[in-house]
Amino acid sequence: MIMSRIEAARDETTGNLLDRLLAGLPAETVLTGPDVTASYANDMASFCESGAPAVVVLPRTVEQVQHVMRTATDLRVPVVPQGARTGLSGAANASDGCIVLSLTKMDRILEISPVDRIAVVEPGVVNATLSRAVGEHGLYYPPDPSSWEMCTIGGNIGTASGGLCCVKYGVTAEYVLGLDVVLADGRLMSTGRRTAKGVAGYDLTRLFVGSEGSLGIVVRAVLALRPQPPQQLVLAAEFPSASAACDAVCRIMEGGHVPSLLELMDRTTVKAVNGIAHMGLPETTEALLLAAFDTPEPGADLAAIGALCEAAGATQVVPADDPAESELLLQARRLSLTALEAVKGTTMIDDVCVPRSRLGELFAGVERIAEKQGLTIGVVAHAGDGNTHPTVCFDATDPDESRRARESFDEIMALGLELGGTITGEHGVGILKKEWLAREIGPVGLEMQRAVKAVFDPLGILNPGKLF
């Protein structure tokens, strides 16, 4: 009896919300069936709670986004912005009764300028679509998260995504020059610029990058582009220990080299890859380092770092002769996460970034944690950045193993902080790492961050429960 009264009240609320939304939106942009809305409840993070959205809206225009936010403000309804939901921290997970605001249908590339080296895009443009489109003009949009064939630029901006290229080209944040943002109350604000430089006022553009939809809704972005570099050439080096491979990474970076990719896979990951594919990796490999250069003379650069790898103890160094061979060498890296998933059925991917001088200690520490917890933890790393993805493999149907997985995940973050690192190099905080954010930035930082949030979202309707 009580339940049905609550249900009725809730329906009335939802009904009112729907009426208000539909007053300013075409019917086809508003999805309400519980099966449909439930399919928008999650991103790709494990272990993060999610609720049942009241409604999913897929706007096509800035005005429609403004209408949604005005409605949400009037009715005090939470709004959860979403891109392709490939995130790994639960930042796009729905909360009960929320409006899911999916920006995937605002997917136009509005402008590409080779002279100004910029692109102007809507948030729903898929990363790979943009990359290919600018490629036709001889241009390059570097940020390349693993999910680049699916993830959207809006999502990349929300999480400040990284990728393999960051060691040379930096992260999403470096490529966002200006934004149009719909604020919580529906007003439109422009930040930044479309020029190469600009210092007029506070850098609100950067404040929005990585804010996980908690400050406003990005509806348009001006992105910086680079000239397309030459195709990269890859080298693979096998090491007798992760420590020796980390030493090679330090020598390479200390030597002033600028690789376009510098990735490291530990023994566990190599074994896992061998378990699902025949890549020709020796079972004795304790660590595999992949380096690439997209310079005019990549062969010479590879030879130089090959020598550094050997000095650090590499047992085999294999430079590719051409792009096709390079692709082959990268396949083991590409298969890593799939291979680690196959180990136990479920994985928790951590994202700890440490100063690269501490990389060896991170690898050693993760090995200790895996041993102590009796778990398989494979480490794949954007080694040149010190950004590691220790990946805990476990059986999610086994409660004790799940508990140990969760524990080791936390222990890895504690280790990262202890080594002067951060709890997240590129995946973001979302729901998954809220408590850890507080530990990393401390009480004063947290107070200031919350106060900044309150400036843009005084009613707390923008992606509540994320970050803090």
Place this chain on the structure above:
Amino acid sequence: MIMSRIEAARDETTGNLLDRLLAGLPAETVLTGPDVTASYANDMASFCESGAPAVVVLPRTVEQVQHVMRTATDLRVPVVPQGARTGLSGAANASDGCIVLSLTKMDRILEISPVDRIAVVEPGVVNATLSRAVGEHGLYYPPDPSSWEMCTIGGNIGTASGGLCCVKYGVTAEYVLGLDVVLADGRLMSTGRRTAKGVAGYDLTRLFVGSEGSLGIVVRAVLALRPQPPQQLVLAAEFPSASAACDAVCRIMEGGHVPSLLELMDRTTVKAVNGIAHMGLPETTEALLLAAFDTPEPGADLAAIGALCEAAGATQVVPADDPAESELLLQARRLSLTALEAVKGTTMIDDVCVPRSRLGELFAGVERIAEKQGLTIGVVAHAGDGNTHPTVCFDATDPDESRRARESFDEIMALGLELGGTITGEHGVGILKKEWLAREIGPVGLEMQRAVKAVFDPLGILNPGKLF
């Protein structure tokens, strides 16, 4: 009688302030003589009002800065942070009765790590000192404002400074990874990281970069470094018109080239340089373009862009054969502002940045403005970035000429905005461009920026009257 009562009251206030400051500061860090304090009243901007500081404090430690800010908060006294006061927008100008907080004595380089490619510094380190120190480790700190031999890293961070290298290496903002900041109430906050990547929470680091001392006092910075590039080789190209030179700039950037410097001087500037030095520049030069490459094969790169210059109508193209010849070619550029100052005794240097595809229109527009106002305006530009410094030459003792100078300065900013640009590419807003900031970012942006300011400075004691 009334005056002397006011004076006495003011003395009492100042006396109380001094007592409170001296309770936590060594006597030698506190300067009070009116002659001495007056010498800290200004930065290098023309046309900006300044007041008489009550006291100048030169702290040596973070704790001393915290004591100053606690005192200022308790007594509601405005604080004006200063570096070397080489700024060009009045952002470091004192206000009446303020505490000038000069960070120049906190000038230690705390750490340089070649493996992590970072430096950790106090705010008073001079840019050139840091550049030389990291150079000894084979490292490179790119931001190079013209004042680099004098200006401090803290000042560079406050104004988000640029320089000649930005066309390839970006501005100060790209090199600030983390900050320690003393807040208005004296609490210490750390932002950012010392890792290559990191997305834990809002990017408050970037919010502080370019905030002109209005949000907090930077007392320590973690800076990103790059490997030292090869020495650059320079090419000079003479054009029959500014428009042809701007066309060459567009062709170079559209062609995918990445020069380490791409500077443009107009006819007025070339003539002014000829007026004070014998650089061998023909009096018929209508525009002089300087380009440089610090690539492994700069000769080949210079040849490629030399051809583009010729295609755009260059009448002469002179590539340097070695670094010494390169330096010679750059001297004309280095003399530009001194030469323009010599024209009429006083200059107002504007700092408009436009999309580089609009550079030709900017040069043409400035010429129209100069003609209309009957003034000499020379334009020196970081052409590769679209960042121009139209420099109005005038006789400051002539009220009518001063008025016309001021008018043309404003007309240039209006032109910049009209061309899709910004009112400041690298010099900042300060006092000089407050009204123009409001015009550029609009009422919603302004409201949000003010609200962010209020979060960090609820009492309005941090560099009041700047930016807004």
